[in-house]
Amino acid sequence: MFESDVEDVAQRSSTGLLPAQDDVGDLVARAHARYGGLDEGTVADYIPVLAGADPSWFGVSLCGADGAVHDAGDSGIAFSIQSISKAFVFALVCEAIGHEVVHDIVGVNNTGLPFNSVMAIELNGGSPMNPMVNAGAIATTALVPGASAEDKWQAIQAGLSRFAGRALDVDDEVYRSESGTNQRNRAIARLLESYGRLGHDPLEIVDVYTRQCALSVTARDLAVMGATLAAGGMNPLTGEQVVAAEVCRDTLAVLASCGLYERTGEWMFEIGLPAKSGVSGGIVAVVPGKGALGAFSPPLDAAGNSVRGQRACAYLSRALGLNLFASARPGQEGPSS
Numbered sequence: 081m082f083e084s085d086v087e088d089v090a091q092r093s094s095t096g097l098l099p100a101q102d103d104v105g106d107l108v109a110r111a112h113a114r115y116g117g118l119d120e121g122t123v124a125d126y127i128p129v130l131a132g133a134d135p136s137w138f139g140v141s142l143c144g145a146d147g148a149v150h151d152a153g154d155s156g157i158a159f160s161i162q163s164i165s166k167a168f169v170f171a172l173v174c175e176a177i178g179h180e181v182v183h184d185i186v187g188v189n190n191t192g193l194p195f196n197s198v199m200a201i202e203l204n205g206g207s208p209m210n211p212m213v214n215a216g217a218i219a220t221t222a223l224v225p226g227a228s229a230e231d232k233w234q235a236i237q238a239g240l241s242r243f244a245g246r247a248l249d250v251d252d253e254v255y256r257s258e259s260g261t262n263q264r265n266r267a268i269a270r271l272l273e274s275y276g277r278l279g280h281d282p283l284e285i286v287d288v289y290t291r292q293c294a295l296s297v298t299a300r301d302l303a304v305m306g307a308t309l310a311a312g313g314m315n316p317l318t319g320e321q322v323v324a325a326e327v328c329r330d331t332l333a334v335l336a337s338c339g340l341y342e343r344t345g346e347w348m349f350e351i352g353l354p355a356k357s358g359v360s361g362g363i364v365a366v367v368p369g370k371g372a373l374g375a376f377s378p379p380l381d382a383a384g385n386s387v388r389g390q391r392a393c394a395y396l397s398r399a400l401g402l403n404l405f406a407s408a409r410p411g412q413e414g415p416s417s
């Protein structure tokens with residue numbers, strides 16, 4: 081699917097540094113121009129307010145591990161972070177309680193099933209399987225330190241704001257819209273509770289999870305948040321150490337296996353980067369040591385991943401030498417090294 085899209089773009093190897101700044105800015109602008117007219121995919125409507133998104137919105141942003149930011153298109157338009165929050169809440173929980181505990185309670189393997197699958201829980205004896213599907217994300221939110229749901233929420237909002245380098249607020253309209261229609265997530269939480277996997281009131285945890293999904297971000301925020309994971313946990317804009325480097329490693333490993341749900345294999349095959357998508361149309365793709373891409377465009381594929389966002393990432397992965405699996409013979413790494 082993506083290969084034919086970029087076959088005219090020379091494949092750079094992933095070794096070395098990003099190309100010179102002028103080239104990066106130019107390629108981000110080209111990625112945006114190349115796919116702005118692409119008319120594929122469907123805007124999510126199972127959360128009613130999301131159906132009102134303009135399908136033409138399209139923003140691309142790249143933040144280097146050195147803090148240099150390049151934007152194109154609608155990279156300043158705010159949208160709800162949705163499932164992309166799962167990656168950063170997972171990182172906060174790993175930081176707080178250690179990766180073994182999260183591994184044992186939540187798991188790290190792909191379900192091969194849609195993000196809101198109930199069957200995946202049943203097929204796996206009550207295990208939520210991984211923190212990127214709704215079951216695992218709800219179980220992860222329950223593990224956030226804090227005696228009350230409100231304490232957990234405060235920790236999440238503050239933690240995700242540190243990743244973004246600015247105070248993130250909840251989009252109340254999205255929060256209310258999802259709260260009125262999230263029966264399936266409530267059922268998932270009740271099912272986890274029935275397997276003894278939650279340790280907290282299920283409806284309170286779903287409420288916190290719904291609020292975290294309604295945090296308002298831009299494509300640029302996503303690039304900065306991802307670049308923090310790329311830079312060993314240090315936010316490249318604020319200089320704050322948000323989480324430990326080991327936590328970034330663990331988070332990126334989970335994104336590499338589960339970040340785009342049942343499409344993660346295809347994504348890794350074509351783009352070769354740990355990434356996370358969300359139903360409002362955001363994608364963050366992380367390049368360890370180099371930086372991150374943030375993309376936003378509401379029309380989605382059948383698995384819930386932004387169509388234009390995926391294409392822009394595929395183009396930039398190739399043109400900037402970001403694919404982690406693209407090596408070259410020593411001395412022949414090409415202009416990006």
Ligand code: DON
Nearest residue numbers: 162163195293357358359384
């Ligand atoms: O729980 C939900 O269904 C949404 N708050 C988030 C789902 C989502 O973003 C899936 N991503 N593609």
